[in-house]
Amino acid sequence: MMPGEHKAEVYYAGDDFYVALSPSGHAITLETDMTRNNAPTPVELLLMALGACTGVDVTSIMKKKRQRVTGYRIEVRGQRRDIEPRAFTNTKINHIVRGHGISENALQRAIELSLAKYCSVAATFRPAVEITYSYDIIEEKTAFTS
Numbered sequence: 001m002m003p004g005e006h007k008a009e010v011y012y013a014g015d016d017f018y019v020a021l022s023p024s025g026h027a028i029t030l031e032t033d034m035t036r037n038n039a040p041t042p043v044e045l046l047l048m049a050l051g052a053c054t055g056v057d058v059t060s061i062m063k064k065k066r067q068r069v070t071g072y073r074i075e076v077r078g079q080r081r082d083i084e085p086r087a088f089t090n091t092k093i094n095h096i097v098r099g100h101g102i103s104e105n106a107l108q109r110a111i112e113l114s115l116a117k118y119c120s121v122a123a124t125f126r127p128a129v130e131i132t133y134s135y136d137i138i139e140e141k142t143a144f145t146s
Contacts, residue, residue, distance in 0.1 A: 043080075046088070046121075050131075051076040053121035054093060057114035058107075062097075065106045070140050071098035078129075090130035098138040107135055 001007060006023040013019050016033040031039040040048070051074040062069050075094040080086045093115075097107055111133050115122045122131055 043086075043088075047076045047078050047091070050091060050119075050121045050125065051093065053119040054111070054114045055095075057118040058095060058110045061110035061113060062102075062106065065103070065110070067102055067106050068100040068140075069097055069102065070100065071138075072096070088125070088129045090132070091125070093131065093133045095133065095135040096138065097135065098140050100140050100142070102137045102139070104137060107137065111135060 008023055009021040010030075011019045011021070013029075016031050016036075017039065018030045018032075020028050020030055022028070028045075029039040030042055030045070032041060034041065055072065055074045059069065059072060073096040075096070076091060077094075078088045078091045080088050093111075095107070095111060115131060115133065125131060
């Protein structure tokens with residue numbers, strides 16, 4: 001393989017099921033039968049990959065900024081074309097961050113750095129797919145014990 005090249009393998013398992021093997025050796029089941037809904041579809045994995053990629057960056061940056069994050073959830077929505085190929089035209093990522101005294105500026109900067117510089121999945125989507133974001137900060141209540 002060439003430097004920087006990654007190899008995934010996908011095996012047809014029958015009945016609209018596939019087993020994908022990642023370059024690091026992890027297996028995941030996929031399917032294309034949307035009515036059965038027993039495994040994610042390849043297109044669903046794209047949204048999941050975008051959320052996970054930016055999430056990894058944001059948590060790392062927030063740690064470096066000494067932000068006290070106690071919970072973090074990423075919601076990714078995507079709009080697809082009505083005609084084939086039904087590619088994504090835009091996505092919206094909502095970051096829901098729970099913590100103690102989270103700085104809005106720090107969170108916004110972390111998200112922007114992820115999307116503009118660090119997230120390989122976002123870079124792969126652009127420029128064909130518009131990526132927007134929003135965020136919610138939930139202040140964690142401190143529990144006092146007596």
